[in-house]
Structure formats: C-alpha cells, structure tokens
Amino acid sequence: MAESIKGLKRTKRCAEFTEGDIGKEVVVMGWVERSRNKGSLIFTDVRDRSGLIQVVFDEATTDKAVFEKAKELKFEYVVAVRGVVQKRSDINEKLKTGTIEVIPSELRILSTSDVLPFPIEDEIPTREELRLEYRYLDLRRRPLQENLMLRSKVTVLTRKFLSDEGFIEIETPTFCKSTPEGARDYLVPSRVNPGCFYALPQSPQLYKQLLMVSGMDRYFQLARCYRDEDLRADRQPEFTQIDMELSFVDIEDVIDVNSRFLKYLFKEVLNYDLELPIQRMKWIDAMNDYGSDKPDTRFGLKLKDVTGVVKDCGFGVFTNAVQDGGVVKGLCVKGQAAMPRKKIDALVDYAKDYGAKGLAYLSIEEDGSFKSSFSKFMTEDELKNLVNAMGGEKGDLLLFAADKKKVVWAVLGALRLKLGEELGLIDEKKFNFLWVTEFPLFEFSEEENRLVAMHHPFTMVMDEDVDAFFKNPENCRAKAYDIVLNGNEIGGGSIRIHQPEIQERMFEVLGFTKEKAHEQFGFLLDAFKYGVPPHGGLAYGLDRVVMLMAHAKSIREVIAFPKTKDASCLMVKTPSVVDEKQLKELSIKVDIQKQGS
Numbered sequence: 001m002a003e004s005i006k007g008l009k010r011t012k013r014c015a016e017f018t019e020g021d022i023g024k025e026v027v028v029m030g031w032v033e034r035s036r037n038k039g040s041l042i043f044t045d046v047r048d049r050s051g052l053i054q055v056v057f058d059e060a061t062t063d064k065a066v067f068e069k070a071k072e073l074k075f076e077y078v079v080a081v082r083g084v085v086q087k088r089s090d091i092n093e094k095l096k097t098g099t100i101e102v103i104p105s106e107l108r109i110l111s112t113s114d115v116l117p118f119p120i121e122d123e124i125p126t127r128e129e130l131r132l133e134y135r136y137l138d139l140r141r142r143p144l145q146e147n148l149m150l151r152s153k154v155t156v157l158t159r160k161f162l163s164d165e166g167f168i169e170i171e172t173p174t175f176c177k178s179t180p181e182g183a184r185d186y187l188v189p190s191r192v193n194p195g196c197f198y199a200l201p202q203s204p205q206l207y208k209q210l211l212m213v214s215g216m217d218r219y220f221q222l223a224r225c226y227r228d229e230d231l232r233a234d235r236q237p238e239f240t241q242i243d244m245e246l247s248f249v250d251i252e253d254v255i256d257v258n259s260r261f262l263k264y265l266f267k268e269v270l271n272y273d274l275e276l277p278i279q280r281m282k283w284i285d286a287m288n289d290y291g292s293d294k295p296d297t298r299f300g301l302k303l304k305d306v307t308g309v310v311k312d313c314g315f316g317v318f319t320n321a322v323q324d325g326g327v328v329k330g331l332c333v334k335g336q337a338a339m340p341r342k343k344i345d346a347l348v349d350y351a352k353d354y355g356a357k358g359l360a361y362l363s364i365e366e367d368g369s370f371k372s373s374f375s376k377f378m379t380e381d382e383l384k385n386l387v388n389a390m391g392g393e394k395g396d397l398l399l400f401a402a403d404k405k406k407v408v409w410a411v412l413g414a415l416r417l418k419l420g421e422e423l424g425l426i427d428e429k430k431f432n433f434l435w436v437t438e439f440p441l442f443e444f445s446e447e448e449n450r451l452v453a454m455h456h457p458f459t460m461v462m463d464e465d466v467d468a469f470f471k472n473p474e475n476c477r478a479k480a481y482d483i484v485l486n487g488n489e490i491g492g493g494s495i496r497i498h499q500p501e502i503q504e505r506m507f508e509v510l511g512f513t514k515e516k517a518h519e520q521f522g523f524l525l526d527a528f529k530y531g532v533p534p535h536g537g538l539a540y541g542l543d544r545v546v547m548l549m550a551h552a553k554s555i556r557e558v559i560a561f562p563k564t565k566d567a568s569c570l571m572v573k574t575p576s577v578v579d580e581k582q583l584k585e586l587s588i589k590v591d592i593q594k595q596g597s
C-alpha cells in the first residue's frame with residue numbers, strides 16, 4: 001500500500017543538493033527514474049523537475065527492511081528517502097549532482113506505477129498520438145519541463161517589463177460578440193437567451209481599444225484567443241497572445257517600447273544581446289526581395305527581378321507572362337550548377353505546389369557555357385544579359401519563375417526557404433529580428449470579390465496616403481507593422497483609426513452599409529464619439545515566441561495540453577457529444593446523423 005508522507009518534509013528539490021550538503025541528513029522526494037539492482041548494491045535515481053540525485057542502498061550498511069523495500073522499486077514509483085549526503089567515488093560529470101549521493105536510512109514508497117505506455121526519456125521514438133493521450137507522462141520529460149519553465153519565465157518577465165513601463169494588466173471578457181470579419185468564431189450558446197450565442201475572442205482587439213477610450217493609457221494582457229480555422233501547419237485553436245495597447249502614440253512609439261521589450265526578454269531569458277535598433281523593411285521590399293512578408297534574413301539568396309531584361313526575348317514563357325502584366329524573377333543559387341536533374345525536377349514540383357506552372361533554369365558550367373531548359377529560345381546575347389542581370393558566375397544555378405507578381409513571390413519565396421535549409425545556408429544560432437512596415441491597407445479577396453482589410457478594419461491609413469484613401473484606396477499603405485524573428489511572424493499590430501470620418505470611409509471601402517457597420521461595431525463607433533485618444537498596439541503570439549526561444553520544432557512543444565490538427569484533445573477526449581438534457585436546456589437541436597444510422 002502507498003505510504004504516507006507523515007512526519008517527512010522535503011529538504012529541497014533533487015538537483016538542488018550540492019557538495020555543501022555533504023554530511024547533512026536530508027529528505028529527498030521524487031520519481032524513480034531508474035533503479036539498478038546489482039545484488040548487494042541498489043542504485044536508484046530519484047527525479048523531479050529540477051533533475052535527479054542518486055540514492056545508494058548498500059546491503060552491508062543499509063537497514064535490512066529498507067534494503068528489502070528498495071528491491072521493489074520500479075520505474076516512476078514516487079518515493080521519499082531520508083538519508084545523509086555523501087561524496088561520490090565515481091563522479092558523473094554529466095549530472096548536476098554528479099559528485100554526491102544519498103545514503104538512505106529510511107525509504108517510503110508514496111505511490112507505485114503501472115508499466116508505462118512509453119519510457120520517460122528525453123527523446124522517445126513514440127507516436128505523437130500516444131504521447132498526447134498520456135500528455136501528463138510526456139510532460140515528465142526533461143525537454144518539455146524545460147520548455148514550460150522557460151515559458152513561465154517569459155510571462156513573468158513580460159509582466160515585469162510592461163508594468164515598469166506603465167502598462168496595466170486588465171482582463172477582458174472571453175464571452176464576446178461574434179463579428180464575421182476575420183477567422184471563424186467559436187460560439188458558446190446562452191441558456192438564458194435561447195438561440196443567442198457568445199463568441200470566444202479571436203483577440204481582445206475591440207475591448208483594448210475601448211480601454212483607451214476609458215483613459216487606461218497603456219494596457220496589456222496575456223490573453224487567451226480562439227480561432228476556428230482549418231489547422232494547417234503549426235496552429236492551435238486556442239493560443240495565447242501578449243496583447244497591448246497604448247494611447248497618444250504613433251508607429252515609432254510602439255516600435256520603440258517593443259524593441260526594448262524584446263531586448264530585455266532575450267537578455268534575461270537567454271542571455272542573448274539583441275542589438276538595437278532592430279532592422280526595418282518595408283512590406284514591398286520584403287515581398288520583392290524575399291517573396292515573403294516575414295522574411296528570414298539569416299541568409300541571402302534574394303529574388304532578382306529580370307522582367308525588363310527578358311521582356312522582348314524569344315522565350316514565350318517569359319514574354320507572355322510580361323504581356324499579361326506579370327513579372328519574371330529569379331534566384332541565383334551559388335555553386336549549384338551541378339545539381340542533378342532529379343533534384344531540379346523535385347524543385348519544379350515543389351514550385352508547382354505554390355502555384356507555378358513550371359520553373360525555368362540555367363546552369364553556368366565551369367567552362368563558362370550555359371546549360372538551360374530554355375537556351376534554344378534565346379540568343380547568346382540575350383542569355384548573357386540575363387546571366388549578368390542575375391549576377392550569375394561560373395558554377396551557379398539560376399532558377400526563374402514567370403507569372404503574376406503574387407504567384408512569383410509565393411513560388412520563389414518558398415523555394416528560397418527550401419534551398420536555404422537544404423543547402424545549409426541558415427545559421428541556426430542566430431536570432432534575426434526584423435520590423436516589417438508599410439503593409440498594404442487592403443487586399444483583394446477573390447472569394448468575396450471585394451477589398452478586405454489586410455490587418456483589421458480599425459487600422460489607420462498612412463498619413464501620406466490619406467488623400468488617396470478617399471479617392472482610390474486600393475493601393476493605400478497602412479500604419480501596420482509586424483515583428484518577425486527568423487522568418488516567423490511573432491507579433492503584429494497597428495495604429496488605429498480614431499477619426500470617425502476615416503472609420504466611416506473604411507467601412508464604406510470594405511463594403512459595409514452604415515446599418516451593418518453599426519449593427520456589428522456600434523458600441524465602438526459610439527464610444528469614439530466621447531473623446532478618443534490616438535492609440536495603437538500590438539500582439540505577440542506567445543506560443544511562437546517561446547517556441548523560437550526554446551529552439552522547439554512546434555508550438556505543441558511549449559503548450560502544456562495542446563490539441564491535434566483536428567482540434568481535439570486525445571487525453572481528455574474532447575470535443576465530445578453532450579447529454580440530450582444539456583442540449584435541450586440550451587434549445588439546441590443537433591442535425592447530424594449518428595454513425596451507422
């Protein structure tokens with residue numbers, strides 16, 4: 001039977017013992033990482049979140065009953081050991097407590113453990129589904145424990161920095177109003193208002209703007225947000241933002257406090273010196289040079305525009321794209337002229353996944369001649385001009401995409417990242433931060449056949465573009481900014497519209513009637529009638545920030561209880577069917593055929 005803890009008090013965590021404790025009587029508590037029975041000696045490693053310490057049961061000197069009990073120890077039993085710390089003869093340099101051990105006088109088995117579904121080891125080759133089902137066991141592993149401790153450090157330091165900068169932490173509701181702009185909402189039915197629903201917040205955007213109207217001046221929150229999206233890539237249906245809003249500010253003020261925040265965080269958590277100012281790049285330059293609005297600037301391999309060079313050449317793929325209003329751009333891959341055909345074909349297939357019809361390529365051989373998929377369509381001079389424009393040298397491989405600008409950006413942007421990774425061009429130790437600014441205010445949605453807000457409908461137009469905003473707004477730039485780290489967008493925000501006539505025009509451009517705008521955002525528009533300070537803010541994806549700091553592969557590695565791609569939790573088995581009675585109370589009828597019926 002599991003024994004009681006009565007009368008025992010843990011001295012400290014396992015790996016907190018040091019040589020300074022030698023000779024002292026201590027109490028150690030934790031899980032049995034492993035217990036090796038060597039006959040007359042039993043070596044037991046006791047582990048907790050700090051690490052582990054070795055306990056040695058010696059048949060010759062240990063109390064007989066204690067020794068007998070030690071023989072029963074198995075993986076993950078929870079034990080308490082009273083004993084004396086002594087210096088170890090066989091030093092283990094890999095362990096924090098590798099120079100000491102505990103010589104026990106008492107052993108209690110506080111809890112036993114069944115055979116585990118997988119061993120608790122740092123790297124385990126186990127299916128992720130199984131690990132998620134037993135997440136509480138997965139969380140005993142060192143890397144995950146370290147990630148969660150790092151996450152805690154980040155949140156504590158965030159609170160400290162922002163409080164010291166005059167931000168106040170305010171909680172906003174999680175039962176909000178559904179607003180169709182943006183991603184799909186998670187809905188919560190109201191029992192007392194049958195047929196009515198709350199929406200879980202996609203972000204505290206409107207509340208934080210209202211707090212500025214209230215005069216709170218600077219707000220922050222570690223806000224849980226919910227977005228019902230198809231979970232491509234590395235997304236979670238619920239995630240955490242470090243959300244903030246500031247009054248009486250313009251772009252520079254938000255960038256300044258956030259640059260200092262990042263410097264502080266990376267210094268305190270990782271002892272990394274982030275040099276200020278952080279590099280900046282206009283959105284249009286990011287797209288033209290990197291084919292991405294979140295460029296990974298740890299390596300070059302920039303896109304080069306050769307539209308002007310090839311517009312009159314003999315290669316129809318290029319000239320047709322230009323005639324259709326598109327562009328021709330290329331990548332100059334250094335030293336890869338000898339890339340095997342098979343590998344090039346794989347790149348072409350990859351490019352097709354991003355919408356390319358194909359990829360044209362040219363390699364510059366060591367003797368200076370060209371080998372190319374399109375040389376027969378071009379004169380020697382045309383080819384030379386193209387190679388020069390690309391900065392191509394002997395031994396280089398040139399890859400080209402010709403299409404609409406958006407497609408070319410997407411294709412070469414993706415290819416650039418793939419090549420950067422495959423050719424080992426990325427220095428994994430680097431943290432390259434980048435502010436991307438001057439985003440377009442709108443983008444055209446083919447699906448809805450109208451302009452939609454690229455950030456959100458409350459984002460201010462750039463001062464220089466205010467006139468255009470009232471005449472032909474398509475190409476206006478926004479007072480929006482993203483903070484990018486190693487090719488990941490870790491945060492984004494904007495200066496908000498605080499002038500009613502600009503907000504009204506915004507809704508007009510987005511195709512909202514006055515009534516519809518009022519129905520959805522009336523409370524905000526009304527609030528703005530009573531004195532609103534100029535304001536702006538930003539939100540970080542906390543999970544992503546921590547993932548990058550921890551060098552983890554996925555945000556699932558830095559979230560205690562993550563969901564799978566289909567938004568379910570394999571451990572508690574949710575979402576799940578609920579009782580008829582519950583549905584009835586909520587006046588909800590489910591229109592799904594039961595499986596098999």
Ligand code: ASP
Binds near residue numbers: 203204205492493
């Ligand atoms: N609420 C915005 C977002 O979630 C961030 C911001 O504009 O502050 O992307």
